[in-house]
Amino acid sequence: MAYPRRFGALRLLFTLMLPVGLRPMIRAAEAPPALVEQWGVFELTLAGPASGNPFTEVTLSAAFQQDGRTLRVEGFYDGAGVYKVRFMPVTTGAWTYRTESNRPELAGRTGRLTATAPGPANHGPVGVRNTFHFAYADGSPFRELGTTSYAWVHQTEALQEETLRTLAAAPFNKIRFCVFPKYYEWNHVEPGRYPFVGTAPDRWDFTRFNPEYFQHFEKRIQQLRDLGIEADLILFHPYDGGHWGFDRMGAANDDRYLHYVVARFAAYRNVWWSMANEYDFMREKRPADWDRFFQLVQASDPYQHLRSIHNGARIYDNNKPWVTHASIQNGSAVEDYARAMLYRDVYRKPVVFDEVKYEGNLPQRWGNLSAEEMVLRFWEGVVAGTYVGHGETYLDPNDIIWWARGGVLHGQSPARLAFLRRVMADDPVDGLEPIDKWQDNPFAGQPGQYYLGYFGRQPRTSWKFELYKTGVKEGMSFRVEVIDTWNMTITPVPGLFVAKKQGDYTFADQDGKSVPLPGTPFMALRIRRVEQAD
């Protein structure tokens, strides 16, 4: 995928920098199409005006065509007279493109590219599968297990590199972070770059982006992509409080910023759009602004990357059609799978508890979960058919706290979440569904085939084998494993459990067998149907 940028785009740039009179001849020579892998990034680089304000005065877009299909993408100004159009081919094969612009030197540029088969680690962008779950574009399930480090890309280079090394060894396949820098407790450092031209802290020309800021940011997106980590980009946040004023730029600047961000980042397959963190804490925005932001991003992004918005105290109406999944902050919902499950029912979209308090030792109650409680929230969320996000807030002499700045992880939960991820890897590809909704039945799975249950804080010494009736028939055989979610062990229970109907609702084992449990908290069960030879 680096290929077209290294060769094809350079050649194009070279071509386009020739005097105009020479171009037709060269174009008539029919340069071979650029090669880019499916869901990789094709980048077209064009020379254009550097005078005036290219960000406001120059329009640029391109239409990419394959057979009857057209995807329109916005281009962007990258500084120093350089304009770019980025494109993610969503299918393999031949694509052609043609640019449009209000400047003749940028308009009507045409060319071809060939999208090749994706590499082994490239599964495409993530979308919704089976109403409540996620999958990559190639059909592989995406079993979300995220973390949060709001401002990691706005720290020193050394710290950012350390964060990337930590992520490479961590279990997370998504990370939430802010496009704008953050000014908040434990994180009052100024970033090395600013998104606009101007003078820190608060004298900015919001009509002129700083390309270097965004070049750096997208380098981080690419590095996450290469680690197999989705970049859940937080487009606005309240942790500015007017210090820089990026939280109160006004509607025209907000919209121009969104167009610019989508033009730059949408071609990266691992991008998700989060309109905001704690959107309702941004007092300068009106409710209608959020609808408009969603609609703008929806209209501008030809790939329809996932779109969400994270709440403070008031949840956005996630039933609105432009929301692809609910991104929930709630301090108590995932203490209980039956709470977590309710959000699925009201939204009928994937539910991601992106903030559930953090493992750490801050005085604030949102930042002092024990590791056991952090892990419990993941398991409760999983058996609710939802997804949960991690965060870590251990006090540090240098205030390098993962949740805000990245660095290294100190907590005890990530190892258990890596274990959970291994367990989840065996989940049905269509996701875990509550087995017996709105009853006290802490199992999710696929009826008759696969069950994952979790007993939370409750210490039990046994569990009577009992499955809700859906999908179960008399005589079906099941294997049971006892999972210690804290000590990270999976212990098969000897023998098989054979279903026998009992009463109107459930099947028990034909001999009434129970599953012995060790009497400690945080135990889970995995039950899988086995085909019997006899």
Place this chain on the structure above:
Amino acid sequence: MAYPRRFGALRLLFTLMLPVGLRPMIRAAEAPPALVEQWGVFELTLAGPASGNPFTEVTLSAAFQQDGRTLRVEGFYDGAGVYKVRFMPVTTGAWTYRTESNRPELAGRTGRLTATAPGPANHGPVGVRNTFHFAYADGSPFRELGTTSYAWVHQTEALQEETLRTLAAAPFNKIRFCVFPKYYEWNHVEPGRYPFVGTAPDRWDFTRFNPEYFQHFEKRIQQLRDLGIEADLILFHPYDGGHWGFDRMGAANDDRYLHYVVARFAAYRNVWWSMANEYDFMREKRPADWDRFFQLVQASDPYQHLRSIHNGARIYDNNKPWVTHASIQNGSAVEDYARAMLYRDVYRKPVVFDEVKYEGNLPQRWGNLSAEEMVLRFWEGVVAGTYVGHGETYLDPNDIIWWARGGVLHGQSPARLAFLRRVMADDPVDGLEPIDKWQDNPFAGQPGQYYLGYFGRQPRTSWKFELYKTGVKEGMSFRVEVIDTWNMTITPVPGLFVAKKQGDYTFADQDGKSVPLPGTPFMALRIRRVEQAD
């Protein structure tokens, strides 16, 4: 409020039955305006065509005016050449009206009425107050505490009268019941009347209503009103299963039926509209039908009575603008106040758990709650800032089960719900609000003033006095009462508790005092601020 029907309307009917030539003279005599109390029912009776199909061929409506305000109401055919227009004056004072019709004898009828001050038991219709709660039109709080008896009006006269006697002595201020009869387990009796002209079970002329059916039905609405009970009318339901076919009449008949029902019933102040029970179990309807029904009722009802829809397995999008409150069925949500609370956050409307399983001994799990569990659900719901509905399903040798057919109540919960209603009578008029949302804090109330907390099944021997910080200041004094929700006692705790800040989030008693508790389940606390003289 009976006055205008007894005298005014009769006089009008007499007037209108005169040969047309005589009418102007009489009208010139300026008959005194009819008198009707505010939120009472004014009924205009007109003679019109009895031939053809009056239900489909005759249109009738009236505009009622006061100052610059106009309310348009639909009239209806009541059989035997009698047409009626019902009107609920929403303000006191003089109103004038004028009819419109496609028949000259019904068109252009004009008249006057005077709305007098409401009687002492008349608080007007119920609407939404303070986002999550209810109030009568006169400002009195309506603290919903409902029950369900789906088909009580379709039973023998004697049984209906018994049901009314039961309701008169019961704590419920709302009852849910079906306009159409019900054909379901434990209730396969044919009703005494049918809503359409035709032959039972399934040969109906859906274009011809049976006025007697609706006359009887509205008599019951009036009797409930006179008992101070809201009539939550279920307009469609699936418990027909094609036996009569009222669940599959087709769109044109559905819509005509809704217009007829609204025309007949909307003037009764105690009417609520429930589009359906278990709407999603009605396989003959498409999702868009429900939107249309809501919109039709919303457009036809000049008083904007409360509108909801009750779910089976799939919850309707209660964020849609025509839904005034969420009417939820969920078998486990109100086992835990923190689950119940979540629905408030996603809808920002009053949440009524209209079905939470029933007290009884049916083999079905939805009908075999213990009384303790029924009462627990009410208290969990109340401290979540929501409302809960009762139902009773004790097996009976004659299959007279309250939930379906009414009769008498056998359970142990109604006495406890009467006790709860007395407790709720002291609640702040703006309703109970969660004190510290999304934390494990089972208190609702008004910060700094009033707290109601509930410990559910958890037996506790003490509770350390601790209030979340909002609204509390150092030195504020509070009285505490211990409420045994099952044994129905309220025990004041001696002395005062004086607030002193502890940590970032809460206030404790200045001496660290705790509230002693008896170590039994189902205990609640009420905490009220007291003004200190010193």
